[in-house]
Amino acid sequence: MLHLDRLILTQGDFRLLADWSAPAGARIAVMGPSGAGKSTLLAAIAGFLAPSAGRILWNGQDLAGVAPGDRPTTILFQDQNLFPHLTVAQNLGLGLRPDLRLTDADRSRIDRALERTGLSGLGPRRPAQLSGGQASRAALARALLRARPILMLDEPFAALGPALRAEMLALVREVADETGALVLMVTHDPADALALGGKTAFIADGTVHPPVDTGRLLADPPAAVAAYLGRRQDPGTFLLHGE
Template sequence: MSAAPALRLDGVRFAYEAMRMRFDLVVEPGEWLALIGPSGAGKSTLLDLAAGFAEPDAGRVLVAGVDVTSRPPAERPLSILFQDNNLFPHLDVFRNVALGIAPGLRVSPADRTRVAAALDAVGLAGFEKRRPAEMSGGERQRVALARAFLRDRPLLLLDEPFAALGPALRQEMLELLQRLRAERQGGPAAVVMVTHHPEDAAEHADRVAFLEAGEIVAVGPTRDVLTGQGEPRIAAYLGTAKPGT
């Protein structure tokens, strides 16, 4: 029997101001899906619906085969990384990461070992006592990655967490993410990534979904979608449309 999809949006409908969004999407276990499209197309809203930060007006949200439509974010088997890294400024690195498995910060010796291993995996061994304000943007995102992977969820949502980083550092973080998900004991985590950088999708995503005006206009293998085959709206977004088309 094949495994249930890591994420399924089944007839999800959501209205925001004048926009009525409609999402039907299946993300397979271990798949890396990139969401691209113009600003305001609904990419972040799609992640919010999956994560539980927004409630659909209709339809179902399923994660690993479980209907989580009515569950709050903390009870959904997924992790999400935001652009602002969502670290607590008053907590040191160790405690920010430990929150992933011990929300009350009651950390057992086994938990301490796991936190130390997670920090080592992202290249931050020895940073345990630092506060977020004492770190660079890339280092803070490494802390957020360590916490996400320590939670060991089958689905990871990325809402442009590396957008504020320079090109070289952004690629370094994506390569680190690729390595961490490949090393997950239960198999690679599925990734749904919002990005405004098509080159990031080209280098890392298995498939790409193009959104416009609250709908998934096209979804398919990365190469096919990014070449805009048969879809002038994608070509126009990417700037590859031929004059007069």
């Protein structure tokens, strides 16, 4: 279980509060206006930003002082998820062994992960030779190999077109199913939140609100969410569109 225990994050004048928990395997979209602190929340859980108060706990263990690489997390950034000077296979290998001393068993696991994500045979390529969608798939393949219990995605598919995005979201769900990971995905798009399935944690006025069922949230949005969605009334039309 991920527990944000009276967590307070500060960056300059900016303050963000969170006090809730989510069970293993949950799917949570993180939504909110630009600058609300969506990425800040993920950065704190990933270990790039120390809380100024409160705790982040995983299964009861306080993550304070745990280095990012040793946390139970995998994070996909908006871009730069692959090292351009390493091959795709090496980039995946880093998920298994950071020193890249790979065994034959490791290599066949990498091949299987490539296959699983539709990248068969692309292992020897450099990231520059991949399309945007393929690069996202490679990053997800590495998440599959790392199999950490928390998978965080910071708008990783923002640069992809709608069809590709839908494909990627399906893949995220498959990866999460396979690894049993709790998913935290930052997105701007309510359609993405719906497609992820599960809950949505909305951020407004310096607070990350506890996750609530996405369908219900969009059907009957509180004022702040409605303002964000640009909708005062008639949520039904949106849902039709979103489905």
